[in-house]
Amino acid sequence: MSALSALVGTRAARHTVLPGFGPSLGFTIVYLGLVVLIPLSAVFFKTAGMGWSAFVETAFHGRVLAAYRLSFGGALLAALLNAVFGLLVAWVLVRYEFPGRKLVDAMVDLPFALPTAVAGIALTAIYAQNGWLGSVLAQWGIKVAYTPLGVIVAMVFISLPFVVRTVEPVLQDLETDVEEAAISLGAGRVQTFVMVILPALLPALLTGTALAFARAVGEYGSVIFIAGNLPGVSEIAPLLIITKLEQYDYAGATAIGTVMLLVSFVMLLAINLLQRWRKSRMGG
Amino acid sequence: MIEVRNLSKTFGSFSALKDVSLSIEPGELVALLGPSGSGKTTLLRIIAGLECPDAGEVAFEGTSATNLAVRDRQVGFVFQHFALFRHMTVADNISFGLRVRERALRPSKAEIRERVEHLLSMVQLKGLESRYPSQLSGGQRQRVALARALAVEPRVLLLDEPFGALDAQVRKDLRRWLRHLHDDLGITSVFVTHDQEEAMEVADRVVVMDHGRIEQVGSPRDIYDHPVSPFVYRFLGNVNGFPCRSNGGRIHVVGTEMIAPDFAGHGERDVTAFIRPHDFDIEAGSEQANATLRHAVVLGPQVRIEVNLADGQIVEAELARDVFDRLSLHPRQKIRVVPRRAQIFLDDGTQARAQPTGNGSG
Numbered sequence: 111m112s113a114l115s116a117l118v119g120t121r122a123a124r125h126t127v128l129p130g131f132g133p134s135l136g137f138t139i140v141y142l143g144l145v146v147l148i149p150l151s152a153v154f155f156k157t158a159g160m161g162w163s164a165f166v167e168t169a170f171h172g173r174v175l176a177a178y179r180l181s182f183g184g185a186l187l188a189a190l191l192n193a194v195f196g197l198l199v200a201w202v203l204v205r206y207e208f209p210g211r212k213l214v215d216a217m218v219d220l221p222f223a224l225p226t227a228v229a230g231i232a233l234t235a236i237y238a239q240n241g242w243l244g245s246v247l248a249q250w251g252i253k254v255a256y257t258p259l260g261v262i263v264a265m266v267f268i269s270l271p272f273v274v275r276t277v278e279p280v281l282q283d284l285e286t287d288v289e290e291a292a293i294s295l296g297a298g299r300v301q302t303f304v305m306v307i308l309p310a311l312l313p314a315l316l317t318g319t320a321l322a323f324a325r326a327v328g329e330y331g332s333v334i335f336i337a338g339n340l341p342g343v344s345e346i347a348p349l350l351i352i353t354k355l356e357q358y359d360y361a362g363a364t365a366i367g368t369v370m371l372l373v374s375f376v377m378l379l380a381i382n383l384l385q386r387w388r389k390s391r392m393g394g
Numbered sequence: 395m396i397e398v399r400n401l402s403k404t405f406g407s408f409s410a411l412k413d414v415s416l417s418i419e420p421g422e423l424v425a426l427l428g429p430s431g432s433g434k435t436t437l438l439r440i441i442a443g444l445e446c447p448d449a450g451e452v453a454f455e456g457t458s459a460t461n462l463a464v465r466d467r468q469v470g471f472v473f474q475h476f477a478l479f480r481h482m483t484v485a486d487n488i489s490f491g492l493r494v495r496e497r498a499l500r501p502s503k504a505e506i507r508e509r510v511e512h513l514l515s516m517v518q519l520k521g522l523e524s525r526y527p528s529q530l531s532g533g534q535r536q537r538v539a540l541a542r543a544l545a546v547e548p549r550v551l552l553l554d555e556p557f558g559a560l561d562a563q564v565r566k567d568l569r570r571w572l573r574h575l576h577d578d579l580g581i582t583s584v585f586v587t588h589d590q591e592e593a594m595e596v597a598d599r600v601v602v603m604d605h606g607r608i609e610q611v612g613s614p615r616d617i618y619d620h621p622v623s624p625f626v627y628r629f630l631g632n633v634n635g636f637p638c639r640s641n642g643g644r645i646h647v648v649g650t651e652m653i654a655p656d657f658a659g660h661g662e663r664d665v666t667a668f669i670r671p672h673d674f675d676i677e678a679g680s681e682q683a684n685a686t687l688r689h690a691v692v693l694g695p696q697v698r699i700e701v702n703l704a705d706g707q708i709v710e711a712e713l714a715r716d717v718f719d720r721l722s723l724h725p726r727q728k729i730r731v732v733p734r735r736a737q738i739f740l741d742d743g744t745q746a747r748a749q750p751t752g753n754g755s756g
């Protein structure tokens with residue numbers, strides 16, 4: 111996320127009439143340094159201490175690779191699912207008036223507020239084979255709790271608000287006359303949505319999806335309850351880090367952390383560059 | 395030909411249109427003129443199909459359009475704030491209406507390109523086809539919007555305050571240009587405006603609206619020379635209104651005795667006399683000064699002055715620059731103001747023209 115704000119932030123600073131650029135930039139750097147950069151660089155230093163072969167041995171062990179796959183793959187799937195359904199939720203909340211709208215609107219934020227362990231336990235209780243939804247799904251032979259599917263369910267749950275909350279304000283600002291222009295020119299509903307509305311929402315949707323993805327990758331609390339944590343099957347990378355820490359293998363823990371950090375950073379950077387490219391193409 | 399019959403529309407408790415009927419001839423350029431809240435935009439949007447009337451109907455060439463969806467009405471709509479597709483180039487914006495057609499009706503890529511070329515040269519934007527709307531000026535954006543609306547060859551062109559978001563000079567150029575474009579294409583057009591000058595300059599026919607009703611329909615000249623109501627009188631340019639009493643058609647305004655022969659048979663009644671700023675004679679150095687000059691604004695060949703009458707009322711008058719210079723008027727000077735003619739309205743809307751009585755000075 112630091113990548114995101116850093117990229118957005120630099121541009122406005124150059125020709126400003128506002129005083130205090132120096133001190134505020136200084137403060138920003140110190141603050142980011144204390145909160146983000148120093149702790150993160152500690153991860154690298156710790157990792158660097160263990161030597162290359164030990165690093166490869168730990169960070170790319172078969173069990174660890176499977177965990178990366180689940181963490182990143184699951185997070186990507188969860189983020190994409192939320193891109194679709196989060197957009198739908200935002201659409202309904204902005205475009206329609208219905209009784210209880212405020213209530214639904216407030217409910218969207220619950221995954222933000224809930225302690226993740228509570229969410230995990232609740233999801234497990236519902237999706238376990240004797241649970242409410244789990245028992246229904248079991249009839250179709252679908253197992254959710256204690257499988258990779260459960261991991262994705264938890265990730266979807268905790269990352270939903272990111273998409274909804276980033277898309278909502280943009281949707282609110284979207285002028286309806288653009289849609290009316292499209293219809294008066296003969297466009298159908300689907301055409302209007304795909305050709306006019308979606309492109310206008312795309313930057314916000316991408317940002318929201320990126321945030322959701324980042325959140326899901328790092329999620330620990332809710333996932334470990336529903337995952338079952340079978341090595342190589344439903345074990346997420348953050349859990350491996352905790353396991354290593356519990357065994358006082360700090361270097362091993364930071365090695366896995368470093369890989370996660372780099373992959374996340376590259377993915378977020380790619381999304382940011384994509385946004386920039388889109389913007390420059392449209393002439394800002 | 396567009397026929398609007400007995401349209402009514404309410405928004406909550408606000409009644410936007412009250413039983414409005416209007417017919418628009420083929421090839422006409424009609425202005426819907428009125429203050430905000432007069433229902434002019436609602437009327438335009440109902441014609442376009444963007445709004446549903448509560449009662450009444452709209453017919454194109456004799457067929458009712460009530461059950462016709464917006465996309466099937468073949469209307470071109472131009473919005474006040476352009477409503478361009480920001481993520482599309484100028485060319486893609488213009489060709490949008492052609493590209494969304496179903497395959498059988500869609501022109502080929504080459505035809506579309508040709509049509510876009512043609513439209514671009516028509517709206518004088520050649521060479522800008524690969525720009526994005528954010529790289530254009532306001533006037534250019536509105537011309538793109540116009541080209542986009544014309545691309546689908548609509549039966550009717552509807553424009554909602556098309557120049558409202560532009561600055562004065564661009565607005566002036568663009569409305570003259572719209573008039574010429576209309577003369578070339580001859581497409582039936584309706585535009586909404588709250589600017590009487592714009593309506594007068596551009597339209598063949600002006601529809602003056604107020605409070606959801608049509609006050610008057612007529613040619614610009616007609617409406618200016620023969621306003622049917624005090625509202626229209628006031629709305630079409632500056633006018634001074636003087637509440638006064640009429641006795642047998644005789645009134646006393648601005649120190650002058652005037653008579654309206656049409657009201658000669660009437661008894662004593664409350665009336666309002668309207669006098670346009672350019673219908674005053676100004677004299678300086680007269681014994682019978684009746685006003686004090688407050689200030690003067692030079693507007694090219696015309697000078698607009700504001701005077702205080704003895705009873706405190708403020709009157710706006712206009713005189714030619716050379717007359718103003720000859721009188722060498724200056725603020726706080728005592729002057730004499732004499733109306734040349736007045737239009738008198740009764741409460742029920744009947745009106746008559748009044749002239750100063752014989753000898754001029756009463």
